[in-house]
Amino acid sequence: MDDVAARMHLAARMAHIEPFEVMEIQTLAREVEAGGHDVIHLEIGEPDFRTPAPVVEAAKRALDTQPMFYTSALGLGRLREAISRFYAQRYGVEVPAARIAVTAGSSAALLLAFGVLLDEGDEVLLADPGYPCNRHFVRALGAVPRAVAVGPASRYQLTPDLARRHWSARTRLAMVATPANPTGTMVTREEIAQLAAIAHEKRGHLLVDEIYHGLTYGLEAPTGAAAGEDVLVVNSFSKYFQMTGWRLGWLVLPPRLVRPVETLAQNLFISPSTLAQHAALACFEPETVAILEERRAELDARRRFLVPALQSLGFSVPVVPEGAFYIYADVSRVTDDSFAFARRILTDAHVAITPGKDFGSNEPERHVRIAYTQPVQRLEEAVDRIARFVRAP
Numbered sequence: 212m213d214d215v216a217a218r219m220h221l222a223a224r225m226a227h228i229e230p231f232e233v234m235e236i237q238t239l240a241r242e243v244e245a246g247g248h249d250v251i252h253l254e255i256g257e258p259d260f261r262t263p264a265p266v267v268e269a270a271k272r273a274l275d276t277q278p279m280f281y282t283s284a285l286g287l288g289r290l291r292e293a294i295s296r297f298y299a300q301r302y303g304v305e306v307p308a309a310r311i312a313v314t315a316g317s318s319a320a321l322l323l324a325f326g327v328l329l330d331e332g333d334e335v336l337l338a339d340p341g342y343p344c345n346r347h348f349v350r351a352l353g354a355v356p357r358a359v360a361v362g363p364a365s366r367y368q369l370t371p372d373l374a375r376r377h378w379s380a381r382t383r384l385a386m387v388a389t390p391a392n393p394t395g396t397m398v399t400r401e402e403i404a405q406l407a408a409i410a411h412e413k414r415g416h417l418l419v420d421e422i423y424h425g426l427t428y429g430l431e432a433p434t435g436a437a438a439g440e441d442v443l444v445v446n447s448f449s450k451y452f453q454m455t456g457w458r459l460g461w462l463v464l465p466p467r468l469v470r471p472v473e474t475l476a477q478n479l480f481i482s483p484s485t486l487a488q489h490a491a492l493a494c495f496e497p498e499t500v501a502i503l504e505e506r507r508a509e510l511d512a513r514r515r516f517l518v519p520a521l522q523s524l525g526f527s528v529p530v531v532p533e534g535a536f537y538i539y540a541d542v543s544r545v546t547d548d549s550f551a552f553a554r555r556i557l558t559d560a561h562v563a564i565t566p567g568k569d570f571g572s573n574e575p576e577r578h579v580r581i582a583y584t585q586p587v588q589r590l591e592e593a594v595d596r597i598a599r600f601v602r603a604p
C-alpha cells in the first residue's frame with residue numbers, strides 16, 4: 212500500500228454500502244462487446260426510448276429564452292403547479308402545489324424524505340426483494356433497513372399484515388413501491404389505505420414509491436396521495452416520462468414536512484436542474500402523453516411476448532408483472548446459482564441480465580431480473596440465445 216492509500220480514511224458506513232450489481236454486469240457487458248460480440252442488454256433499468264421530442268424541444272427553447280439560474284429549492288412554481296394539476300387529472304386527487312417538492316430524480320426525493328424522518332438507529336420496513344438503493348440510503352443515514360422477506364403469496368409486496376407483524380418500537384417508516392422493482396407487482400388501493408392507517412396508529416409514516424406509475428398494463432395504479440396527506444409519495448420523470456439522464460423527480464409531502472425538506476434540499480442540492488425543470492413542463496402536454504402512451508403499449512407487447520417465452524425455457528414467473536418493465540424470474544429449475552448463471556449467460560450467450568443478488572438476501576440465488584427494454588425482435592433473439600445456452604449439454 213502506498214503512503215497516500217494508507218492515509219486515506221474511509222467512513223465506517225461504507226462497509227455497509229454494496230456496489231450496484233447491475234453496474235458490474237454493465238461493465239462486464241462492455242468488455243464482452245469490446246471483444247467484438249453483440250450483447251443484448253436486458254439488465255438496464257431504463258427504457259430504450261429517447262426523451263419525447265416535445266420535451267427536448269421545450270429544453271432547447273428554454274436555453275434560448277430562460278435564465279439558467281438556480282430555482283427555489285422546492286422547484287419552479289410552474290412545474291409544481293403542473294404536477295398538482297396532474298394529480299387532479301390523472302387520479303382525481305387534490306394535491307396542492309405547496310405540498311410538492313421537485314427533486315434531482317426520485318433518488319434525491321428518497322434521500323430528502325429519509326433525511327428529515329430518520330434518526331440513527333431508527334428502522335425502516337422494506338420488501339425483500341426490493342430496489343437496492345433504498346437500504347443503502349437508510350444505512351448511509353445511520354438508520355436500519357428491516358428487510359421483510361416477501362414472495363408470490365403477497366405478490367412480492369409488503370402487505371398490511373406483514374407491516375403490522377414486523378413493526379417494532381424503533382420502526383419510523385414503512386415503504387412500498389408500486390409497481391415495484393424488480394417484480395413489477397402492485398399494491399391495491401385498500402392495501403395502501405391500510406398501510407397508511409397502521410403507520411398513523413404507530414405514529415410512524417408510510418412512503419409510497421410511484422416511480423413506475425404510468426407504466427402499468429391493464430390496471431391503473433392507485434396513488435398513495437389519495438390515502439391522506441400524511442402519506443409521502445415519491446415519483447420521477449425518469450421512467451414513464453423517459454428522462455432518466457435529466458435527473459428530475461418529485462415528492463408529495465405532509466404539510467409539516469415541507470419546510471424541513473426545503474431546508475435540507477437547500478443545503479444538499481441548492482435546487483434541482485433548471486434546464487430539466489423547464490423541459491419537464493412539456494411532459495404533461497397532450498402531444499407528449501400521446502407519445503408516452505404509444506410507448507407504453509409497446510412495452511406491454513414486449514411483456515406479453517417475454518413472460519411465456521421465459522416460462523417455456525423453464526424459468527418460472529410466479530406472479531405476472533402488472534407494471535414497470537421487469538420480469539423477476541425464478542431460475543431454480545435451471546441453476547442453483549443465479550449469480551454465476553447471469554455471468555455465463557453474458558459471456559457465453561451474450562445476453563445481459565441482472566442476478567437476484569442486487570435486490571436483497573431473500574433467495575437471490577434462485578432469481579434473475581430481466582428488463583424488457585429492447586424491441587420484441589431483440590427479445591426473440593435473446594430468448595433463442597438463452598435457450599441454446601440452457602439446453603446445451
Ligand SMILES: Cc1ncc(COP(=O)(O)O)c(C=O)c1O
Binds near residue numbers: 315317447
Ligand atoms: C423503485 C425505484 N425507485 C427509485 C429509483 C430512482 O430513480 P430516479 O432517481 O432516476 O428517479 C429507481 C431507479 O431505477 C427505482 O427502480
